[in-house]
Amino acid sequence: MxxxxxxxxxxxxxxxxxxxxxxxxxxxxxIISLTYGRKxxxxxxxxxxxxxxxxxxxxxxxxxxxxIITRTLFDSMPVxxxxxLTPLGMSTKKLLDELLDWxxxxxxxxVGN
Amino acid sequence: MxxxxxxxxxxxxxxxxxxxxxxxxxxxxxIISLTYGRKxxxxxxxxxxxxxxxxxxxxxxxxxxxxIITRTLFDSMPVxxxxxLTPLGMSTKKLLDELLDWxxxxxxxxVGN
DNA sequence: GTAACTAGTTACCAATAGGTAACAACTATA
DNA sequence: TATAGTTGTTACCTATTGGTAACTAGTTAC
Numbered sequence: 001m002x003x004x005x006x007x008x009x010x011x012x013x014x015x016x017x018x019x020x021x022x023x024x025x026x027x028x029x030x031i032i033s034l035t036y037g038r039k040x041x042x043x044x045x046x047x048x049x050x051x052x053x054x055x056x057x058x059x060x061x062x063x064x065x066x067x068i069i070t071r072t073l074f075d076s077m078p079v080x081x082x083x084x085l086t087p088l089g090m091s092t093k094k095l096l097d098e099l100l101d102w103x104x105x106x107x108x109x110x111v112g113n
Numbered sequence: 114m115x116x117x118x119x120x121x122x123x124x125x126x127x128x129x130x131x132x133x134x135x136x137x138x139x140x141x142x143x144i145i146s147l148t149y150g151r152k153x154x155x156x157x158x159x160x161x162x163x164x165x166x167x168x169x170x171x172x173x174x175x176x177x178x179x180x181i182i183t184r185t186l187f188d189s190m191p192v193x194x195x196x197x198l199t200p201l202g203m204s205t206k207k208l209l210d211e212l213l214d215w216x217x218x219x220x221x222x223x224v225g226n
Numbered sequence: 227g228t229a230a231c232t233a234g235t236t237a238c239c240a241a242t243a244g245g246t247a248a249c250a251a252c253t254a255t256a
Numbered sequence: 257t258a259t260a261g262t263t264g265t266t267a268c269c270t271a272t273t274g275g276t277a278a279c280t281a282g283t284t285a286c
Contacts, residue, residue: 008149008160011213015141018216023136025274028128036121041233047121052275057234067223078232078283088222095215098208100124103131109201110180138244154263165245170264191253191262 018095021066026051026059028099031085031092034069038084068092131208134179139164139172141212144198144205147182151197181205 022028026048033039033047045056060083063069068089074080135141139161146152146160158169173196176182181202187193 005149005160008146011145012142012161014213014216014220015145015209016216017220018212019138019141021219025132028132029125032124032128033121036118042231047118048125052277053234054236054276055274058274076232079281081233088219091218092215095208095211096128098211099131100127102205102208103127103129105204106134106179106201107127107130155261165247166264167246167266168244171244189262192251194263 021068022092024059026055027063028096030056030059030063031068031089032096034083034085034089035093035096038072038082041081041083044083063089134181135205137172139168140176141209143169143172143176144181144202145209147196147198147202148206148209151185151195153196154194157196176202 029048029051030044033044039047041053041056041060044060045051045053048056060069060071064071067086069083070086072082072084074082142161142164143157146157152160154166154169154173157173158164158166161169173182173184177184180199182196183199185195185197187195
């Protein structure tokens with residue numbers, strides 16, 4: 001009588017893969033900031049007003065390890081560093097769009113009351 | 114020269130709203146389990162093999178508070194409880210689909226190497 | 227010389243998330 | 257009477273996440 005649906009198990013695995021990369025308070029915001037084009041450390045920090053340099057540095061590293069972003073160092077006179085989305089990072093676009101749509105919907109339905 | 118794009122700020126807010134509800138190791142898996150229809154406590158626990166009753170109970174409560182699921186108590190002889198998605202819970206379908214698609218894509222691209 | 231801008235690092239602490247194991251109360255069945 | 261199955265709760269602990277503040281190193285502008 002017990003059927004552990006294999007399709008359900010497959011979905012649970014896929015969701016874990018995705019969540020491992022995306023989870024946390026800052027990773028999605030950083031990706032969103034970079035959908036507006038390559039940015040420097042300080043620019044991202046100004047976009048996301050309340051992120052500390054420690055967390056930004058830490059999360060940028062983890063996104064780089066997971067091939068979501070690339071880091072490019074310019075040997076200019078004050079050293080500048082640019083971060084940008086990889087193709088894999090850009091492939092989160094549809095996911096981000098749905099996340100934002102749902103966030104707006106949720107606010108209307110629940111927070112708005 | 115500094116322009117903090119208002120569209121970007123709006124998206125950052127929307128993503129925070131969504132993440133607050135969805136975040137954590139277990140909430141998405143629980144919602145996925147319930148997309149297969151109303152289920153009892155023990156059924157969800159068997160779907161998500163490694164969740165403890167403590168975490169399941171805790172996360173079900175938080176999903177209920179956020180109007181994602183409903184809890185229905187049946188006064189049957191061994192007490193049974195059924196959990197099911199609300200319309201708001203079902204409205205995560207497109208988001209979940211994109212999350213799963215991306216999880217599969219990510220595994221192919223990175224984990225698979 | 228001093229301040230400010232570049233991009234971070236480091237040490238320390240607090241809060242939260244999650245894990246483990248035992249237990250509760252009730253019913254049905256052997 | 258004992259066991260198993262219902263849905264959880266409770267206490268305790270660890271690990272992860274996140275926050276704060278100070279600091280580094282190099283260059284440029286005042």
